[in-house]
Amino acid sequence: METNEHEHVIEVTDLRRVYGGGFEAVRGIDFSVRRGEIFALLGTNGAGKTSTVELLEGLAAPADGRVRVLGHDPYTERALVRPRTGVMLQEGGFPSELTVAETARMWAGCVSGARPPAEVLALVGLESKARVRVKQLSGGQKRRLDLALALLGDPEVLFLDEPSTGLDAEGRRDTWELVSALRDGGTTVLLTTHYLEEAEYLADRLAIMHEGRIAATGTPAEVTAAQPSRISFELPEGYFVGDLPPLDELGVGGHDTDGRIVRLRTRELQRTATGLLTWAAQARVELRRLDVRSASLEEAFLGIAKEVSAERTTGTNAKEYAA
Numbered sequence: 001m002e003t004n005e006h007e008h009v010i011e012v013t014d015l016r017r018v019y020g021g022g023f024e025a026v027r028g029i030d031f032s033v034r035r036g037e038i039f040a041l042l043g044t045n046g047a048g049k050t051s052t053v054e055l056l057e058g059l060a061a062p063a064d065g066r067v068r069v070l071g072h073d074p075y076t077e078r079a080l081v082r083p084r085t086g087v088m089l090q091e092g093g094f095p096s097e098l099t100v101a102e103t104a105r106m107w108a109g110c111v112s113g114a115r116p117p118a119e120v121l122a123l124v125g126l127e128s129k130a131r132v133r134v135k136q137l138s139g140g141q142k143r144r145l146d147l148a149l150a151l152l153g154d155p156e157v158l159f160l161d162e163p164s165t166g167l168d169a170e171g172r173r174d175t176w177e178l179v180s181a182l183r184d185g186g187t188t189v190l191l192t193t194h195y196l197e198e199a200e201y202l203a204d205r206l207a208i209m210h211e212g213r214i215a216a217t218g219t220p221a222e223v224t225a226a227q228p229s230r231i232s233f234e235l236p237e238g239y240f241v242g243d244l245p246p247l248d249e250l251g252v253g254g255h256d257t258d259g260r261i262v263r264l265r266t267r268e269l270q271r272t273a274t275g276l277l278t279w280a281a282q283a284r285v286e287l288r289r290l291d292v293r294s295a296s297l298e299e300a301f302l303g304i305a306k307e308v309s310a311e312r313t314t315g316t317n318a319k320e321y322a323a
């Protein structure tokens with residue numbers, strides 16, 4: 001395996017996917033993934049994540065744009081790319097009468113240089129289920145079997161489509177640890193997920209997709225830093241919002257109230273917090289229920305989805321969306 005960690009293992013340029021009937025599910029996206037990196041594609045339902053991953057896996061040809069996986073076109077050069085990648089699909093669809101071990105052996109027969117099936121079953125914690133029929137597995141155990149099969153070829157690049165859907169909290173945590181360990185061993189991972197905490201925990205970098213486009217991309221910290229922080233507190237007895245220092249002078253971008261609770265949004269957290277606390281000290285009042293927090297990935301996600309929808313409604317980007 002090559003070890004150049006700066007090498008771009010996945011490169012996507014102005015990628016488009018159009019389904020029969022003319023629906024454009026992927027509308028010109030760009031991103032790249034370096035060797036040994038975990039990259040997460042997040043998005044609302046129908047954002048185009050699976051449509052994108054299928055293009056990376058070479059299951060369909062793009063309508064336009066370019067995809068390279070390990071330097072090759074995964075569709076036209078499938079024979080070069082496929083043996084070096086592992087794919088965990090959303091629904092594996094195995095014959096349900098086979099046992100777990102038989103399924104793994106059958107799959108190993110289709111993979112050149114496959115690892116011993118027992119080894120990958122142990123990796124995902126399914127060794128004790130080797131003799132159980134697939135139809136008797138729980139939903140979470142089936143997802144783990146999907147993952148084991150994707151690992152049979154010891155892939156350089158692993159595509160994981162919602163790897164922990166259906167897993168309980170412990171199973172999810174186990175999967176995260178396994179995926180982290182694979183990354184630490186040099187595997188490049190592209191995953192789609194609905195769980196923001198999964199992306200926060202696992203992803204070195206991520207992209208948030210919305211309606212076929214990438215609305216934000218970067219490290220989890222970069223994506224959340226672009227969203228406003230929040231400060232909330234209870235107005236002291238006898239005070240009104242108008243008694244606070246002018247909010248724009250404190251760097252506040254917006255505010256709302258809920259009874260006596262005031263919520264401020266700011267991109268200058270330190271300036272706003274300092275101004276507010278200085279005012280409280282000078283007025284000799286206590287700010288009860290004070291809560292100061294940076295945006296979470298979840299807030300960033302919801303904020304981006306809302307912003308893009310609002311732009312669309314007001315027509316800011318009407319032309320772009322009509323394209």
Ligand SMILES: Nc1ncnc2c1ncn2[C@@H]1O[C@H](COP(=O)(O)OP(=O)(O)OP(=O)(O)O)[C@@H](O)[C@H]1O
Pocket residue numbers: 019020023025043044045046047048049050051052
């Ligand atoms: N075969 C198809 N024919 C027509 N439209 C399709 C087809 N497959 C998907 N779509 C549409 O393309 C859009 C993107 O779907 P896709 O499955 O890629 O989204 P996703 O981000 O993976 O969503 P989810 O999180 O719900 O799995 C959706 O509007 C979907 O209805």
